[in-house]
Amino acid sequence: MSALTDLLAFQRETEALAQVMGRLGWDQETVMPKGAAEQRSDEMGALESVLHARRTDPRVGEWLDNAEATTEAEAAQLRLIRRGYERAMKVPADLATALARTTSLAQGIWARARAADDVAHFLPTLEEVVNLRRQEAAALAGSDGTLYDALLDDYEPGMSGDEIAALFDRMRPRLVALRERVLGQGTPPKGLTGAFPEDRQLALAHEVAGVFGYDFLHGRIDQAVHPFSSGSGKDVRITTRVDEGEPLGCLYSTIHEVGHATYEQNIDDAYGLTALGQGVSMGVHESQSRIYENQLGRSAPFTGWLFNRMRAHFDDIGLHDQAAFHAAVNRVNAGFIRTEADEVHYNLHIMLRFDLERALISGDLAVADLEAAWNDRFEADFGVKVDRPSHGMLQDVHWSVGLFGYFPTYSLGNVYAGCLNEAMRRDIPDLDAHLAEGDPSAATFWLRERLQRHGGLRPPRETIMEATGGEISEAPLLDYLDAKFAAIYGV
Amino acid sequence: MSALTDLLAFQRETEALAQVMGRLGWDQETVMPKGAAEQRSDEMGALESVLHARRTDPRVGEWLDNAEATTEAEAAQLRLIRRGYERAMKVPADLATALARTTSLAQGIWARARAADDVAHFLPTLEEVVNLRRQEAAALAGSDGTLYDALLDDYEPGMSGDEIAALFDRMRPRLVALRERVLGQGTPPKGLTGAFPEDRQLALAHEVAGVFGYDFLHGRIDQAVHPFSSGSGKDVRITTRVDEGEPLGCLYSTIHEVGHATYEQNIDDAYGLTALGQGVSMGVHESQSRIYENQLGRSAPFTGWLFNRMRAHFDDIGLHDQAAFHAAVNRVNAGFIRTEADEVHYNLHIMLRFDLERALISGDLAVADLEAAWNDRFEADFGVKVDRPSHGMLQDVHWSVGLFGYFPTYSLGNVYAGCLNEAMRRDIPDLDAHLAEGDPSAATFWLRERLQRHGGLRPPRETIMEATGGEISEAPLLDYLDAKFAAIYGV
Numbered sequence: 001m002s003a004l005t006d007l008l009a010f011q012r013e014t015e016a017l018a019q020v021m022g023r024l025g026w027d028q029e030t031v032m033p034k035g036a037a038e039q040r041s042d043e044m045g046a047l048e049s050v051l052h053a054r055r056t057d058p059r060v061g062e063w064l065d066n067a068e069a070t071t072e073a074e075a076a077q078l079r080l081i082r083r084g085y086e087r088a089m090k091v092p093a094d095l096a097t098a099l100a101r102t103t104s105l106a107q108g109i110w111a112r113a114r115a116a117d118d119v120a121h122f123l124p125t126l127e128e129v130v131n132l133r134r135q136e137a138a139a140l141a142g143s144d145g146t147l148y149d150a151l152l153d154d155y156e157p158g159m160s161g162d163e164i165a166a167l168f169d170r171m172r173p174r175l176v177a178l179r180e181r182v183l184g185q186g187t188p189p190k191g192l193t194g195a196f197p198e199d200r201q202l203a204l205a206h207e208v209a210g211v212f213g214y215d216f217l218h219g220r221i222d223q224a225v226h227p228f229s230s231g232s233g234k235d236v237r238i239t240t241r242v243d244e245g246e247p248l249g250c251l252y253s254t255i256h257e258v259g260h261a262t263y264e265q266n267i268d269d270a271y272g273l274t275a276l277g278q279g280v281s282m283g284v285h286e287s288q289s290r291i292y293e294n295q296l297g298r299s300a301p302f303t304g305w306l307f308n309r310m311r312a313h314f315d316d317i318g319l320h321d322q323a324a325f326h327a328a329v330n331r332v333n334a335g336f337i338r339t340e341a342d343e344v345h346y347n348l349h350i351m352l353r354f355d356l357e358r359a360l361i362s363g364d365l366a367v368a369d370l371e372a373a374w375n376d377r378f379e380a381d382f383g384v385k386v387d388r389p390s391h392g393m394l395q396d397v398h399w400s401v402g403l404f405g406y407f408p409t410y411s412l413g414n415v416y417a418g419c420l421n422e423a424m425r426r427d428i429p430d431l432d433a434h435l436a437e438g439d440p441s442a443a444t445f446w447l448r449e450r451l452q453r454h455g456g457l458r459p460p461r462e463t464i465m466e467a468t469g470g471e472i473s474e475a476p477l478l479d480y481l482d483a484k485f486a487a488i489y490g491v
Numbered sequence: 492m493s494a495l496t497d498l499l500a501f502q503r504e505t506e507a508l509a510q511v512m513g514r515l516g517w518d519q520e521t522v523m524p525k526g527a528a529e530q531r532s533d534e535m536g537a538l539e540s541v542l543h544a545r546r547t548d549p550r551v552g553e554w555l556d557n558a559e560a561t562t563e564a565e566a567a568q569l570r571l572i573r574r575g576y577e578r579a580m581k582v583p584a585d586l587a588t589a590l591a592r593t594t595s596l597a598q599g600i601w602a603r604a605r606a607a608d609d610v611a612h613f614l615p616t617l618e619e620v621v622n623l624r625r626q627e628a629a630a631l632a633g634s635d636g637t638l639y640d641a642l643l644d645d646y647e648p649g650m651s652g653d654e655i656a657a658l659f660d661r662m663r664p665r666l667v668a669l670r671e672r673v674l675g676q677g678t679p680p681k682g683l684t685g686a687f688p689e690d691r692q693l694a695l696a697h698e699v700a701g702v703f704g705y706d707f708l709h710g711r712i713d714q715a716v717h718p719f720s721s722g723s724g725k726d727v728r729i730t731t732r733v734d735e736g737e738p739l740g741c742l743y744s745t746i747h748e749v750g751h752a753t754y755e756q757n758i759d760d761a762y763g764l765t766a767l768g769q770g771v772s773m774g775v776h777e778s779q780s781r782i783y784e785n786q787l788g789r790s791a792p793f794t795g796w797l798f799n800r801m802r803a804h805f806d807d808i809g810l811h812d813q814a815a816f817h818a819a820v821n822r823v824n825a826g827f828i829r830t831e832a833d834e835v836h837y838n839l840h841i842m843l844r845f846d847l848e849r850a851l852i853s854g855d856l857a858v859a860d861l862e863a864a865w866n867d868r869f870e871a872d873f874g875v876k877v878d879r880p881s882h883g884m885l886q887d888v889h890w891s892v893g894l895f896g897y898f899p900t901y902s903l904g905n906v907y908a909g910c911l912n913e914a915m916r917r918d919i920p921d922l923d924a925h926l927a928e929g930d931p932s933a934a935t936f937w938l939r940e941r942l943q944r945h946g947g948l949r950p951p952r953e954t955i956m957e958a959t960g961g962e963i964s965e966a967p968l969l970d971y972l973d974a975k976f977a978a979i980y981g982v
Contacts, residue, residue: 016537019530020511027514031522035708036726039510042764046507050541217526235527273533 003066014054015273021047026230030222055088076457080275090139099132103402110400119371119389127367130360133402148361151405155282158459164408168351174478179344181491182332189327193318196247204313205254213444214258215265227253229260233272236264252293259292266448267455281460286413295421300326301436327488334382336391352377353407361404416464418477423468498554505545506764512538517721521713546579567948571766581630590623594893601891610862610880618858621851624893639852642896646773649950655899659842665969670835672982673823680818684809687738695804696745704935705749706756718744720751724763727755750783757939758946772951777904786912791817792927818979825873827882843868844898852895907955909968914959
């Protein structure tokens, strides 16, 4: 057999084992008996050891040295496998072990600190996580770049901190201006009222997931504390959560996760259990979840159809026309919590985190000074004082598990979604008419053909540019937001 | 570190990975999306390769050569690890691969053959499975023993085909005599009638599982096509199935699986993720499921309590006193299907399979002659002609997946359960009074302390003898059956 054949066969098993790890994660969050947590940690640790050994197996290096690609897909396979191998080889084993152990403990410490609003309880652990990730970044960066860029590269290959900073600098003034126009307008839209039983919310979630093309033959919806999508290829499951007082959370988190999940489901079968068989980056992944959720799911025509479905599922929802429902679904308010933020505020939350984490990793900001820096920045950007740490620097799990460089991919996803939406609407001029009938299939088909089916074939930037036929720019997103909220708020 | 420490650390990871394999099996049978089957097979295949490589890792042999045990538990660890290592090393890799692939395909072919009552469709595959298992048996047996004993040793270490044949020869006359007395009695007991909705059957199953000591903090109950118990240690899940026309299947399959599952849950925590951390053999496992199901769950005092719980859950069940319910739960009839057999007939089903599979493996019976042999034997033993292959040789999955040597462990389990029941009732003279109040905890405590907590510490035979304080004999089982059915049928 050739080196390429051997390498791809080996990689196939590695990808299959990575899927098994994903199954364990899904199980843990959905169905695992409570008392099984400690044993599960042993099970996942053993599987992680196996995966690490495979990712640093010297044969992979030899095969990579000798393999020759003759197609674009083979070249992409080699590129991605080499990337993973070189990354794994750069990180000393004891550092990888220390990171795994520390972040695993840190997540529990963070959860307790958040529950008790006790920053001091979390700081020593966070300090250790930052230190370890800085060491890892130094090992990854070598002499080639900044520490932060080395971490960012895990989530959005080919993107740099400077490029994101420049992008955010261009976005901020227009977002702040829009925010002020909307909040200055005075009367916020009315919210929903009524009875929203769990079983009917789940029935609607299943219906809408199907409408957006989620394939239940290769997936399922369960409940979990946090909504997520899990798995690739032929088994891609999503979760949602239900609050019986508020049905929009379940509904839109489902549409969001369906965006992630259909991306995975729609990747070319030929890439299954290969390095190309997953979404290409966190940013591109988020572009799919956000365009499903926002540009399609929160559009005026689709919410018009949804208003009728809501009334069919819940009878009275306290709103009496499509416009009022559209406004309720897109209500803007300056809350503390990122995950509850509207489209106008969301990226401002991310910019705050991006600047702070970049300063933590560069060494410009000490962990001890993080809370003050967060609170000052939040008041400056949002005009409100943070009233407690769980509404401030303790709100997100990310840093506790070492996810530095991850936050900006949420905003990149929004920017990509803006570009994709512009191109898609150019190609499908009558999309709104379909959406008004509850049919986003023209859009989801377009996304599948232009982007999703390619998986990891091209790097993230090229993936978006190939799909849109143009450069990546923040302008389409900002134009879309200006137009949408001007219409809803009359500003 | 010492060789023993290294070996036990390595084994701990192997055991953790084996648990992961169990989770995948559970997932496949309960929640997996239908379209994920092929990918799942790749995932399980990759994990199986990892496990096989660990089980044949040359370091295991070296550690075994150098490790020294200083405690009974350490000696047992070494004995079980050596057993697994030597077994894995004896089977050539290509034979193991061929067996895995063939049996995986054969199961589907068997299922289609059974659905179509088409023996010819199954025979070529069965022939291949028998041939491969005979090759494997030859590799395992070396010059030491018979082919069948080599296979039996996988499921019931220390037991031989000759010993089982002698045991069955002693059991058959008394079972046949009891069968004839009962069936000759004329009027079969009345069955249940009423409405048995799924949710109420599951509520009762959960209640009764709790009564038998099933620990829901470390387990859960789901529905599956076939009831099973899965996992060891801190995550032991069971499944059941619901037929809305007939509530006893769900109820007693749950009690049966709770017997298996509590055995796993009650093993000493110190043995978790070690070679001692599972039930010691199939026969001993079955002794726990059967004593829970039959000697406890189908006893007159317990069914008296259960009669009232049934009426509380289902209102009218068509029976109006405890004696009628006890008779219904223990109804004897000569059906074709092993899994539906009563306590009188069950072991006769096993004896038929034991003799046929032993002849297949020895070469005395050709696969082509199996159907005729089955049908002749069934008519001789049960007095009824097999009316279709799915009621005959196609009814069980076992042979299609290569499980030759497994069937007799069911009857060994019944024999062990008889011995355990006798000793337990000697030690707990007032057990019936507790059972009449729906409280089997004196019995389950006795079983936990005398047997379950020891896991794999002692070989199967010693495990039973230590628990009972006596020899293993079929007499207690047969005495129990004679007394029980004499009382119910007045014979």
